[in-house]
Amino acid sequence: MFPPMQAFADLLDRLILTPSRNAKIELMVTYFRETPDPDRGWAVAAITRDLDIPSVKAGMIRGLVEDRMDHVLFGLSYDYVGDLAETVSLVWPERRGANRSPGLSEIVEQLLEASRAEGPRLVEQWLDALDAKGRWALLKLVTGGLRIGVSSRLTKVALAQFGDVDITEIEEIWHGLEAPYESLFAWLEGHADKPKPDLAAPFRPVMLAHPLIPKADRDNPDAIDPSLITADTFAAEWKYDGIRVQAAAEGDARRIYTRTGDDISHTFPDVLAAMDFDAAIDGELLVRRADGSVAPFNDLQQRLNRKTVTKKQMDARPAFIRAYDILHLGEENLRLLPFMERRQRLERFIASLDTDRFDLSPLVEVTSLDALELARNNPPAPEIEGLMLKRWDSIYEAGRPKGPWFKWKRDPFLIDAVLMYAQRGHGRRSSYYSDYTFGVWRDGEEDVELTPVGKAYFGFTDDELKQIDKYVRDNTVDRFGPVRAVEASPDQGLVFEVAFEGLQRSPRHKSGVAMRFPRINRIRWDKPAAEADRIEALEALLPTE
Numbered sequence: 229m230f231p232p233m234q235a236f237a238d239l240l241d242r243l244i245l246t247p248s249r250n251a252k253i254e255l256m257v258t259y260f261r262e263t264p265d266p267d268r269g270w271a272v273a274a275i276t277r278d279l280d281i282p283s284v285k286a287g288m289i290r291g292l293v294e295d296r297m298d299h300v301l302f303g304l305s306y307d308y309v310g311d312l313a314e315t316v317s318l319v320w321p322e323r324r325g326a327n328r329s330p331g332l333s334e335i336v337e338q339l340l341e342a343s344r345a346e347g348p349r350l351v352e353q354w355l356d357a358l359d360a361k362g363r364w365a366l367l368k369l370v371t372g373g374l375r376i377g378v379s380s381r382l383t384k385v386a387l388a389q390f391g392d393v394d395i396t397e398i399e400e401i402w403h404g405l406e407a408p409y410e411s412l413f414a415w416l417e418g419h420a421d422k423p424k425p426d427l428a429a430p431f432r433p434v435m436l437a438h439p440l441i442p443k444a445d446r447d448n449p450d451a452i453d454p455s456l457i458t459a460d461t462f463a464a465e466w467k468y469d470g471i472r473v474q475a476a477a478e479g480d481a482r483r484i485y486t487r488t489g490d491d492i493s494h495t496f497p498d499v500l501a502a503m504d505f506d507a508a509i510d511g512e513l514l515v516r517r518a519d520g521s522v523a524p525f526n527d528l529q530q531r532l533n534r535k536t537v538t539k540k541q542m543d544a545r546p547a548f549i550r551a552y553d554i555l556h557l558g559e560e561n562l563r564l565l566p567f568m569e570r571r572q573r574l575e576r577f578i579a580s581l582d583t584d585r586f587d588l589s590p591l592v593e594v595t596s597l598d599a600l601e602l603a604r605n606n607p608p609a610p611e612i613e614g615l616m617l618k619r620w621d622s623i624y625e626a627g628r629p630k631g632p633w634f635k636w637k638r639d640p641f642l643i644d645a646v647l648m649y650a651q652r653g654h655g656r657r658s659s660y661y662s663d664y665t666f667g668v669w670r671d672g673e674e675d676v677e678l679t680p681v682g683k684a685y686f687g688f689t690d691d692e693l694k695q696i697d698k699y700v701r702d703n704t705v706d707r708f709g710p711v712r713a714v715e716a717s718p719d720q721g722l723v724f725e726v727a728f729e730g731l732q733r734s735p736r737h738k739s740g741v742a743m744r745f746p747r748i749n750r751i752r753w754d755k756p757a758a759e760a761d762r763i764e765a766l767e768a769l770l771p772t773e
Contacts, residue, residue: 232267232331233358235259237365239271243376252378256386260413267332269408272387274369276380278407281339283347284370286312292352296321310652310710313367317360329362330354332369333408339370375654381488391416396433396626399489401425428481431474431489432508432555432563433626437616437633457597463567463620464592464600467613467635468550469525469730469744470514471532475549475586476556477503484513495534498542499549502585507577508556510624511549511589514611522550522611524732525744548585551578552616555624563624570624605638610730610771614638640727641769643668644752644760646678647722650700651711653685660693661700661712664748666724667739670763678716679739679763682726687748696722696751721757725750731769741766 239259246252256275260268273279293316294302302319309315335354339347351370355363368374381395384402388395393416404425405412414420441451472487482503484493493500496513515523515531527545531537554574555563562570578588592603592615604614614637622632645666653662663685667678688696699714699722706713715721727749734742741763 232263232333233329233335233362233365235263236267236271236332236369237358237361240365240368240374240376241361243378247377249382252382253386253389256378256383257390260387260390265410265413266408269410269413270332270336272383272409273336273407274374275376275378275383277372277374278380279336279369280372281336281347281370283339283342283344284351286371286373288348289313289316289351289367289371292316292348292355293320307707307709309658311654311658313364313371313373314658316355316367317364320355320360320363323356329357335366335369379488380490387412387416397422399433399626400430401427402489403427403431403483403491429476429478429483429508431476431483431485431491433489434472434474434487434510435553435624435626435633436487436628437618437635438628438630440617440634440636452597457594457600457617459594461619462594462617463571464594465552465589465616465618466592466607467616467637468512468514468522468589469611469613470512470522470528470550472510473513473549474508474510474555475499475503476508477505479506492532495531495537496547497537499547499585502581502583504583505577505581506558507554509549509551509574509577509586510553510555511551511586513547513549515545516548516584522609524611525730526732526734526742548587550587550589552589553624566621566623567618568620600636604636607638610732612638613729637729640729640749641731642749643681643726643728643765644723644755645681645726646716646757646760647696647700647714647724648678648680648716649711649713650696657693660697662693662697664696664724666726667716668761668763668766669718669758670739676718681737681739681741681763681766682728682743682746684724684726684746684748687727688751692751716757718756718758721760723752723755723757723760724748725752731766731771733770739763739766741770 239255242255243252246255259271263271270279289312297319302315305319306312306315309318338350342350351366354366358366384398385395388398401423404427405423411420411423415422474485476483476485482493482500483491484496484499485491513528515527517523523545528547531541531545531547551574554570554577557573557577562573575588578586592600594600600615607614614635617634617636619632625632645668647664648667649665650661651663652658653660663683665680665683667680669676670679700712703715704712705715726746728743728746730744732742732744733740736742
């Protein structure tokens with residue numbers, strides 16, 4: 229049996245190297261079964277990113293290692309590896325002595341009580357006591373840099389499977405629990421009753437939709453049965469390009485949750501202030517322009533992931549929620565009502581609110597499949613991603629039930645762009661150049677030149693990754709730390725067909741444009757670089773002001 233910290237390190241290592249979702253779940257279930265409290269609870273907090281250790285920051289770690297080795301040598305090593313924790317774990321010059329390998333709970337609990345001065349000294353002692361894998365896990369733990377391909381929700385799925393309970397039971401109480409979750413594990417193992425945290429305005433697990441046309445059938449003209457989509461059966465509404473949220477208010481408690489249950493209330497105090505009701509609303513978080521229309525996603529992105537938000541930021545980018553559904557009203561649970569009745573209740577509820585922080589998602593008339601297809605590819609505003617189709621008789625069922633709700637996104641935009649720069653990835657991709665910056669042609673002072681228009685790191689297979697990685701290494705013309713510049717001229721260059729969901733003007737980018745959700749759609753080994761698109765092709769796609 230591994231010591232507790234070594235078991236945690238082994239879990240992280242295996243999760244990174246395991247691509248299968250089900251295999252990741254099984255790894256976590258096994259860890260929960262074999263690891264005692266409170267170690268397994270602290271591991272859950274770390275993986276779900278609910279663990280914050282303020283006494284240690286990444287800059288302190290770099291200072292520790294540069295006190296023990298030449299800073300130039302460390303810099304070269306860091307440039308080659310591309311990841312701070314991995315580099316330090318490999319090059320750390322140990323000072324052997326009476327070093328005892330620490331436990332996971334010992335590390336977390338001591339650091340949570342440590343000051344900024346004490347934290348680095350504790351980490352230094354533990355780095356001497358652990359092997360390379362243990363050092364890597366320690367540094368990922370204390371800096372919060374766990375990029376292991378496991379989301380917070382997947383961890384909750386593993387907990388549900390471990391305890392043989394429905395995941396919605398965990399999601400409903402999650403925000404009332406505290407690490408290291410000993411009461412949760414006691415319930416999941418059958419030693420105690422289900423925890424009943426005193427949590428007002430709780431999160432209600434969301435209902436999700438399936439694609440109307442599976443990816444494998446996108447080129448099949450008969451993928452949809454026209455008789456399925458009728459006005460009597462389905463309602464249609466626009467799918468906005470924002471953040472799906474749940475606004476819940478009860479008594480003095482007001483909370484805004486993401487679709488995965490993360491509480492982002494602190495980032496949107498302007499919306500919280502308007503939640504003078506006792507209800508739970510499902511909707512899309514958006515930013516409003518001065519003329520009342522929906523602003524591009526980039527405006528919303530400027531407000532996300534902030535610990536604090538200023539009045540100036542709120543005034544410049546006022547947030548609001550476009551309501552799709554109502555889940556709770558006072559003491560009444562509405563989720564078991566059919567969508568038609570919930571919609572009627574929602575319309576009356578929104579009309580009763582004296583605020584512009586909430587409005588109603590408009591319905592789209594359902595006449596024929598052809599008319600809907602035309603609408604989803606030609607929406608009235610560029611901030612609309614397509615359509616949502618919801619059965620009138622559907623209850624609000626947590627998870628992704630098959631049949632009641634469908635999403636029908638508009639076809640993505642496509643351009644041909646040239647690979648300009650490549651950067652090493654993270655986790656199991658740390659040995660490959662897997663993050664790609666690409667550009668399109670424009671007229672320069674003397675000749676045509678490339679201007680970068682986006683960056684993508686997915687959309688290709690593992691075999692294609694190896695091929696691109698080899699191309700990058702064989703065609704490198706310059707290096708900037710972990711980034712390589714590759715040969716990119718009209719005579720030589722690798723062309724990507726890039727798919728993206730939308731485009732907007734951006735003064736922050738040299739090209740003047742920013743893509744929404746870019747990904748590699750195809751690798752055009754056959755296409756000469758000179759035939760890639762020009763910036764004018766992208767500018768033509770920009771929404772008119």
